[in-house]
Structure formats: structure tokens, C-alpha cells
Amino acid sequence: MPYASEISRTNPTCILFLVDQSSSMGEPMAGAGVPKAQFVSDALNSLIAELVVRSAKEDSIPDYFHVGVIGYGTSVHDALGYLGGGGPVPLSRLANAPLRVEQRIKQVRGPGGQSGTTTVKFPVWVEPRAEGLTAMTSALSAARSALKHWTSERPASFPPIVVNLSDGQANDGDPLVAAQELRSVATNDGHVLLFNVFVSSMDSNSWVYPNAADGTTDRHARTLFTMSSALPPSMLGYAREFHPGLPEGARGLVFNADAAEIVRFLDIGTRVPGAR
Amino acid sequence: MNTPSLTPPALPWGHISSKRGAAPHACDDVAWVRCGRTPRGAHVRLAVCDGATESTYAARWANCLARTLADTEEPLPAGFAAAVSRAREEMARELDALKSDAVQSKRPLTWYQESALDRDAHATALAADLVVSDDGATLSVVAVGDTNLFVVEGNTLVTAFPLTHTAHFGTSPLLVASGRSDTASHQHVVSQLRLPPDATMILATDAVAVWLLDQHEKGRPAWDEAVRLARASREEFQSWARAKQERTELRDDDLTLIALRVSHMGQMTSGSRPLSTTQPVRERPGVEGAHTPHDLATDEVAADRAPEMAAGDRAPQALTLLAAMVIALLFLSVGLVRIAPSVWAGNEPLRPVPARATPLEEAAYVHGYEQSAGQESAPCGLSPIADPTDVAEAWRDGCRDARSEP
Secondary structure, three states: OOOOOOOOOOOOOEEEEEEEHEEEEEOOOOOOOOOOHHHHHHHHHHHHHHHHHHOOOOOOOOOEEEEEEEEEOOEEEEEEEHHHOOOOOOOHHHHHHOEEEEEEEEEEEEOOOOEEEEEEEEEOOOOOOOOOOOOOHHHHHHHHHHHHHHHHHHHOOOOOEEEEOOOOOOOOOHHHHEEEEEEEEEEOOEEEEEEEEOOOOOOOOEEEOOOHEEEEEEEEHHHHHHOOOOOHHHHHHHHHHHHOOOOOOOEEEEOOOOOOHHHHHHHHOOOOOOOO | OOOOOOOOOEEEEEEOOOOOOOOOOOOOOOOOOEEEEOEEEEEEEEEEEEEEEOOOOHHHHHHHHHHHHHOOOOOOHHHHHHHHHHHHHHHHHHHHHHHHHHHHOOOOHHHHHHHHHHHOOOEEEEEEEEEEEOOEEEEEEEEHHHHEEEEEEEEEEEEEEEOOHHOOOOOOOOOOOOOOOOOOOEEEEEEEEEOOOEEEEEEEOHHHHHHHHHHHHOOOOOOOHHHHHHHHHHHHHHHHHHHHHHOOOOOOOOOEEEEEEEEOOOOOOOOOOOOOOOOOOOOOOOOOOOOOOOOHHHOOHHHHHHHHHHHHHHHHHHHHHHHHHHHHHHHHOOOOOOOOOOHOOOOOOOOOOOOOOOEOHHHHHHHHHHHOOOOOOOOOOOOOOOOHHHHHHHHHHEEEEEHHHH
16 A cells, blocks of 8 residues: 555655745735745744654654755755755754754643743744745756655655645746656655645635645646645545545645645645654 | 462563664663552552653653553552552653753753653553452553553453454554643543453553454464563564564564463362453443543442452452462562472462562563572562573473472
């Protein structure tokens, strides 16, 4: 059965984020009160921190995950390149080398339900950036190259997960072909999973986890639908906790969703079986 | 009265092994054991906990919980709630000490160690009280999650608890949290069993448990194999596990396999009842073989148990004899004492058995061998994880001595 490989120290998986850093990402994010670039980098940094804290043991961090971030604007770059480059980075290395650790104020709810604030440490690996065009096709091709190499060294691993966060259409060629080539990369446990998040300035006409393209008339949304992989059973199970009745074949796509839905999607899309 | 035959002792054998690629100490599975005597008979308390992978302090919590479960005097199942409560207090103290140490040693915690302090750690819990008296052997078990107990006779499964089918195992078992926001420990399940005369208890954390049930469901029961592996050397056990993991027949997880042979002479004294049935307390409606979550506040099972247990109190002399035999066998099994006929006859006072809980990994080897044999403070018989051969030989020697004495 595909997408069933155990994830362990000896058999890690890879999570690769493709982050749109074009100039339009400087516009406000629907429902978040911050620019889209800031929202996306905060969400990514939180997610990486969550992966670290979930995996960490008292005296070590097992490398259940290798993480990569490819940024794309006019060109494509390794957003974690400051760590030396060379592809996705083992989680333990990432954990111990954030760019900085900020102190942030977090809203909390007390035992009696009263709300308050507390200060938390917030590590930063990815900076917000918004300039230039949208080289999404090149980013998909770069992901394919990186994962072809990564999977050739770990053929038994749970297939890599690629999450593409963007607010616009590719202007460097047809992303469908590049997406198809990326999804053709595989381990013995299945093909690379490609999920798409359309980060919008609007929070209307949202379209989440569709299983057919006829749910929208938006041409770009249909393109992203075609690019996206279906959720494997374990992730479909998680998604159904928030969207009961989600049908088989639901794809890893959220379009025009609000901030909370996107954060939830990132959690679902990076939840893999075996990590209890 | 029949002449008692020499039977294998009631002692746990077993292995606790970390995941592939992990250091031996990087293991979230923990087992503790405490032996002693109660007015009802010889008593063994076993506690096994499996720390959740996604908790940084899971191993610490699993250890804290298992140790407290083993150490709590109050019988199960009623003692479970108190033990969890004590374990939480102990865990809070340990984490406070960790923070103080970091400050004093000027080696601050990393951002992720600090973040993890704000979160609960989680672990499964399985605690079992085995009481052996002249009325037979009874077992009270409390469980949260997918750490499982099997009672077998030979290569036949008598009962599995709390999960009875491979389909019941998933990636999100119930867990006991280290914080007070926990609700899972309020959903613990309870079972009481009367053990057959030649029963073996097998305790296993999820990876081994699901493999055992899978073999059972496929009509290839491996209970004998489990007992053999529990008694095998660590190298043999690990070699077996790695081979199974290579073939993806066994999950790459921390592994715990403990076997406890419970031989008791159900027909030794007149008036004793055949002990051939097991009685799980409740079944969850609609889920075959699964057990009902049991609320701590209304523990009907504890009340149900009292009359049954009282049977042992009606025959104090026979009870003493049985307790003497079981405990003597426990000692014999680790070579701590050589059994003399007078002990068999129950005419001499028994050596005191410490009531302090002992971590299963080290108990027999550290306390049984490295302390001199026969010390008053020697604990009950435990399988030496490091080298069971020595124990087996000591037990055989003891048997020969016992048989040769007039």
C-alpha cells in the first residue's frame, strides 16, 4: 500500500516548501492584518518550530524530517541557503541554527477561560520577502531536481511532500508540465505529493480540498487543482477531523482560504503516519 | 495435600529495546516492577508505559508514571488515580529541577527544550496487580492506550487486554498526560481475571503487541515464540526484531516484551477451585473485544472485586504456604536463595521482600547479581535483561538442590 512507509531516524521523509516571494506578496493577507509575505513566513517558521518540538527528545533531535524552503520571485533561491545549501536540511541541523530567536507575545487562555498573554520564543528561519515576478515553474523544476537526488538516496522513504504557497500565476512558463514532472518523482512508497495553497487578499469564494475541478470557474484555481495531488488516506483522515464528509480523492489544495484554514492545511499536509 | 511439584517460577523476563538508529538510552518505553506480600497472597505489581513520540519529555514522563504506578501501595484498579496524581506532582518537581539546573550550570535550555516545557508529555499506561494465593492467581489490570497484556496458556491466547484486534491499533491511542488538563486517564479501562493454573502473562508495547495479534489473527500464534524471545539474550531479541523490521513485519519503534509465567497449584489444597476461566470485566458495546473506558470517580470494579479476594483470607495457613512457595521460587529464580525443604513446608519465616518498585531493565542484574546473593534487601525475582542464561542456570541449580534435599 503506498504512503504507508514508517518515518523514523533511519527512514526520514522530506518536506519541501515552495514560497512565492513576488512583489504582490507585499499586499495584505485576508483576515490576517499583515502582508501575505509576513503571514507566509510566520506560518512556515511556526510549522518548522512545531516539527522540531514534536520531534525533539531531551538530549537529541531525531531526524524524522528533512526540510527545504525554495523561494521564488523573479528567480529561484534556496531560502535556507545560509545553512550551506545542498538541498533539504535534517531537522536537527535546522533546529540548532535559526537565523534568530525572537520573543513574541502569544494570546493564551487560562484554566478558567480567561484570556491573557504570554511571551514565547519564536525562531526564525525564513524572512518575509516580496519583490519581482513569479517564477513558479522554475521553482517546481528546482524542487524536482532536489527531490530526484533526495529520493535516489532514500528509496524506501515516505514520499516527499511539497507545499507550494503562492498568490499568483506563474509567469515563467506552464507550471502544469513542471508539476507533473515533479509528481513523477517517487520512492518505493509512492509519488511525491504536491499540495497548493493560494494565498489571497480576499477571503471570499474559498475552495478547499476539492475532488473535482467543476467546483470553480476560476481558471487559475483549475490549474492549481490539476497540479495538486490527492490526499493519501492518513492525511484525508486528519482533514476529515475539520471537514467531515470530505470525499475520497480530495486534493491537497486550498484556494482563497482564510489564515486559519491555511495554517490548518499546513498542519494536515505535513502530518505523516507513524509519528505518534 | 498433594506434594507440590517444582514449577517454573513467577518471574518476569523481557526486553526493552530502542528504535533502530537510536542510542540504547533513547527509549520511551519503561517498565517497573514491585513484589511483595499482601494479606491476600504473594503480590507482583508490573507497570509498563510507552512515552509518546511527539513529546520531548515523554521518556521522563513514562518513567515517572511507570515508577509511581509500580510504587503505589493501594491495589488496582482503585490505586490508579492516586498514582497518576502522584506521578504528575513528581513530574512537575523534576521539570522544575531541570530548569534550576540549567540556570545554575549556566547552560540554558535551547528554545525547543524550553517550548516543550510548556506542553504536556504523554504516555500510555498499563499496570497489573498479580496476586497468587491458595485460591489461585488473580490479576487486576488498568490500561490507558495500546500497551497490551496477553494471558496465554501454552501457545493459546486466553485473553488480550485492552486491545484484542490489530484493527484497534492506530496512530492516536489514548495517552495519560503529565498535566492536569488530561482527560485520557479518566478513560482508563479495567479488567480482572482469574488465571489458569499454568498461565503466562505477556506485556508488550504497541509494536510487539500488534505483531503478536497479527500472528494470532493469521492462525499462526506466536505466544510460545514471544515467551522464548522474552527469555532469549538481548542480542537474540534484537536480531529477531531487526530481521522482522527489515521485512516490515514489525514496526520500527521502541519495543517492550515481558513475559511472566504464573504457575500456581490450583489443586494443591482441598477446597481450592479450578482456575480455568478468565473474566474480563466489561466489553465495549459494538466493538468486539475492546473494553469500556472506566471512570475513575465511579470505579465499580474495585467494589466488585472485594468478595472474590476475600476467599484467600479464609485460609491463612494455606495462603502462607502458597505465598512462601511463590516467593521462594522468585528468589530461587535469580539465585538469591537456595530453597530448603523447611521453606517449602512454610515452617520458617520468609525473607522480607522489599516493597520498593524497581526498574525492570536493571533490577535483576544490578540488584540480583551485583549485590551479594541472599542479601536481606534483595528484590524479587526479575529477569536479567543482560544475561538470562545466568538466571536460568541459577534456577536449575536451585531446583536440583531443592530436589536433592531430604
